[in-house]
Amino acid sequence: MNAPKEPSFRESVDLMFNRAVALMDLPPGLEEKIRVCNATYTVRFGVRLRGQIHTFTGYRSVHSEHMEPVKGGIRFAMGVNQDEVEALAALMTYKCALVEAPFGGSKGGLRIDPREWDAHELEQITRRFAYELAKRDLIHPSQNVPAPDMGTGEREMAWIADQYKRMNTTDINSRACVTGKPINAGGIQGRTEATGRGVQYALQEFFRHPEDIAKAGLSGSLDGKRVIVQGLGNVGYHAAKFLQEEDGCKVTAIIERDGGLMDEDGLDVEAIRNWIAKHGGVDGYPKGKFIRDGSKYLENECDILIPAALEGVINMSNAADIKAPLIIEAANGPVTAGADQILREKGCVIIPDMYANAGGVTVSYFEWVKNLSHIRFGRLGRRQEEARHQLIVDELHKLDEHLGEKWSMSPDFKQKYLRGAGELELVRSGLDDTMRAAYQSMRETWHSGENVDDLRTAAYLVSIGKVADSYRALGL
Numbered sequence: 001m002n003a004p005k006e007p008s009f010r011e012s013v014d015l016m017f018n019r020a021v022a023l024m025d026l027p028p029g030l031e032e033k034i035r036v037c038n039a040t041y042t043v044r045f046g047v048r049l050r051g052q053i054h055t056f057t058g059y060r061s062v063h064s065e066h067m068e069p070v071k072g073g074i075r076f077a078m079g080v081n082q083d084e085v086e087a088l089a090a091l092m093t094y095k096c097a098l099v100e101a102p103f104g105g106s107k108g109g110l111r112i113d114p115r116e117w118d119a120h121e122l123e124q125i126t127r128r129f130a131y132e133l134a135k136r137d138l139i140h141p142s143q144n145v146p147a148p149d150m151g152t153g154e155r156e157m158a159w160i161a162d163q164y165k166r167m168n169t170t171d172i173n174s175r176a177c178v179t180g181k182p183i184n185a186g187g188i189q190g191r192t193e194a195t196g197r198g199v200q201y202a203l204q205e206f207f208r209h210p211e212d213i214a215k216a217g218l219s220g221s222l223d224g225k226r227v228i229v230q231g232l233g234n235v236g237y238h239a240a241k242f243l244q245e246e247d248g249c250k251v252t253a254i255i256e257r258d259g260g261l262m263d264e265d266g267l268d269v270e271a272i273r274n275w276i277a278k279h280g281g282v283d284g285y286p287k288g289k290f291i292r293d294g295s296k297y298l299e300n301e302c303d304i305l306i307p308a309a310l311e312g313v314i315n316m317s318n319a320a321d322i323k324a325p326l327i328i329e330a331a332n333g334p335v336t337a338g339a340d341q342i343l344r345e346k347g348c349v350i351i352p353d354m355y356a357n358a359g360g361v362t363v364s365y366f367e368w369v370k371n372l373s374h375i376r377f378g379r380l381g382r383r384q385e386e387a388r389h390q391l392i393v394d395e396l397h398k399l400d401e402h403l404g405e406k407w408s409m410s411p412d413f414k415q416k417y418l419r420g421a422g423e424l425e426l427v428r429s430g431l432d433d434t435m436r437a438a439y440q441s442m443r444e445t446w447h448s449g450e451n452v453d454d455l456r457t458a459a460y461l462v463s464i465g466k467v468a469d470s471y472r473a474l475g476l
């Protein structure tokens, strides 16, 4: 007997989409219009490096333009291909709709191993790719706004922003052509941590609902929960760090490119991140049990599994062996459609990617608004807020003196209360609010009793509903 075939990433997203639309009553044709990718641009360009011309292949796919600009990261990886960018662009459409970021979905990729090139070479390659995209308005503040993804970060976004600026010298909004920039190039506080922070806020919200916790066969709070993280890149690192330092979770295994580390007593996320930065991998780290085939640790007993690296890591070959009762998809597409079915049948609860990793694009949205408004959040109101708080503190001081022994202000109350919110506090507040609201809309559908037995289908239903409403408003 032939083993069932694993669908491609894009087919996997389509299968999940189809499962949800089967429960909806969309007009004929609209379903197809929403599902398909509008356009994918492929570019091949040459850059003279190390004495010879190297040809690179890049893509920018636009999935849905029901809202513009369209939004989504640019990834630098050898595995980049058209199927992958199209799947990722589709996920961006659903993600933005779910968290109410007013964008359509897009994604880009460049087939390159960024570790093979030095910074100067990467700058030349990135600028050339940005030039090719900007020339066709595939980078543009009101049409298409990229962001970081795997293999890219602040540095690449700064090059892209500068390249766009050079080509559009009189565009006052040029900084809004890309998000995820460094602060000094128009970025926003909290963007780098945003996706990992969003994963933390998503879990915090999940654990506010005893009914949902029970569905995963868990109980209690996040405190003491055993967590396994796959991928200690920007997303996995921040998620694991915050859960460990602020919520009392125990990180019992970390899986990286070169192998996995396990320690039931808990691993030190910060120390391991530093080790990786110095040694290029987790091998040789003095604590925990190392194995070369780290993916085996995906199958360990734990409470929460966080795949935060590549797509398709939980697939039909290992899904049956996954023991985690709760999976939160910090990466895009880490669970294939086939694995999703196996896990659902086992009763595993999956907090889906389009919600779980939406923190990045949410804060990108704030950055884009900041760039268009040309002012930092909190700049106008902060001192005013502090002055008003000072009035209350002064009154409380009087009360304190008057009441003598009977009452006194808690020691750190004054300091905490007096501090007005700066940009970082406002960004975190906006992100937390977004993650709570999106979860609630998803769980309402999940518990609606209308054949929706998982959060992923619920997420698709909510977001497809929103995209369909936009299309209707456009007269389609």
Ligand code: GLU
Pocket: 071, 072, 073, 074, 145, 146, 147, 148, 149, 150, 179, 332, 357, 358, 360, 361, 362, 364
């Ligand atoms: N690359 C991130 C994602 O997959 C962020 C996209 C953005 O900020 O536009 O969601």
